[in-house]
Amino acid sequence: MQAPSNRILVVGPAWVGDMVMSQVLFKHLKQRSSEIEIDVLSPRATVALVSRMAEVSTGIHMPLGHGEFRFAYRRGFGEQLKSRRYRQAIVLPNSWKSALVPFFADIPVRTGFRGEYRYVLLNDIRMMNASRLPRMVDRFVALGAGAADPLPEVAPPALMTDADNLAALRGKFSLEPGPAVLALCPGAEYGDAKQWPARHFAAAADHAVRQGYVVWILGGPNDAGIADAIRDAMADDTRAALTNLVGETSLVDAVDLLGAANLVISNDSGLMHIAAAVGTTVAVLYGSTSPAFTPPLSQRAHIFTESLACSPCFKRVCPLGHKNCLNGLLPSRLFDLVDQCGAGRS
Structure with missing residues (x-):
């Protein structure tokens, strides 16, 4: 052998x-x-x-x-x-x-x-x-250390980006370089109890556009419904700055697009972890889950939570029927971060 x-x-x-x-x-x-x-x-x-x-x-x-x-x-x-x-x-x-x-x-x-x-x-x-x-x-x-070894200190995730692929995506979807980019990641495969309401995403997008941003929405085909709801909830004077990329890109495309954003607003989701791993500033919205268990592994992450007595419940659907942990997390709490990240241009 x-x-x-x-x-x-x-x-x-x-x-x-x-x-x-x-x-x-x-x-x-x-x-x-x-x-x-x-x-x-x-x-x-x-x-x-x-x-x-x-x-x-x-x-x-x-x-x-x-x-x-x-x-x-x-x-x-x-x-x-x-x-x-x-x-x-x-x-x-x-x-x-x-x-x-x-x-x-x-x-x-x-x-x-x-x-x-x-x-x-x-x-x-x-x-x-x-x-x-x-x-x-x-x-x-x-699991990579010895059974009796102390937990080692290791650097956080760091995904590689591809400038050539990003350039191709900009051409394919007419994503002009220059304006600051707010990327929204409104999906959450686990369930509705992890999703910030569409109207809140829309309000954050409205504020960003009025500060000079363009807005991209990223996600998989299952996120088409909430992406459409965000678009419909945006104000008439800001909607033209929105590009809906939901269902149009691969996972590695999302790596490059999130790496090109000035700010990402995301639920506790896979795309949030990607945004953190490419070094983009990310605002993470926690409802039914806990930042103590699956935090973004980045110094540029900002965690927003209501810290209610009923959360985290780790349920797919709010067992109390109100989802106050996310409904009560108002978009205005993110506006200062939006303003700070929009001060520069990509």
């Missing part, structure tokens, strides 16, 4: 924000050994993102949707990876099925947190200590 190579396989998360945060793990692995080659296995929704992470050698697409089991397919997929002779697998998701591919790839060290009876599939099982690892990013990094 051949000795393992210097490759590590990371089974990555299915959520965009989690994938951005996982870059901190990749940075840590590279700090421990610059010779390590990191491959990342993840679904279509997130695999493209690793092409903008300098630490990753290869992104491997797992062509199964969220929730699909297909035991035989996962077994065959794992057996195909045997030839890469990985020395270790780090499994970030906690599901049983996510540990199948490393097991069938005969990877000698298979690391992950205990969960869903994975005792056979994993042989380097770690115990989750929420008080020691309060943030999602801490948990990812801990």
Whole structure:
């Protein structure tokens, strides 16, 4: 049997924000050994993102949707990876099925947190200590350290941008350079309880346009409804400065567009984490979720929350029916930040 190579396989998360945060793990692995080659296995929704992470050698697409089991397919997929002779697998998701591919790839060290009876599939099982690892990013990094090691300090995510792709996007969508750009990210895949109301986004956009901004809305096809609602709620004298890019761009396109913005206003979402990782100033609106668990990993992030007794509830839909945690978070609280970021021009 051949000795393992210097490759590590990371089974990555299915959520965009989690994938951005996982870059901190990749940075840590590279700090421990610059010779390590990191491959990342993840679904279509997130695999493209690793092409903008300098630490990753290869992104491997797992062509199964969220929730699909297909035991035989996962077994065959794992057996195909045997030839890469990985020395270790780090499994970030906690599901049983996510540990199948490393097991069938005969990877000698298979690391992950205990969960869903994975005792056979994993042989380097770690115990989750929420008080020691309060943030999602801490948990990812801990899996790359020794079980008894203290949590290392690692630099935050830093996604690479592509100036040529940005120029192509500006041409394709007639996005003229010059004015300050406010990018709105109104979507939240998890559910409505994470979404700031469309009328609030519109009010922030109205204020920005009157300060000289143009406004871009970014998101996936599922965000078309709220994007249209924002446009309809904007004032007649500001609407012409809006460009709706929802459903028109890829995830890596969003990296470049968010990197070109002066300010991003976003729910707690994957695009928020991308904006933070490209170094753009970002205003993050927290309702049902907590900045203590999934904060933007950036010194240029500004967190806005109502801090109500009922939040964070971590529900997809407000269980009390009022969503005051976001309805009560008024756009005027962001106006000073809008004014500050618009003082310069991109």
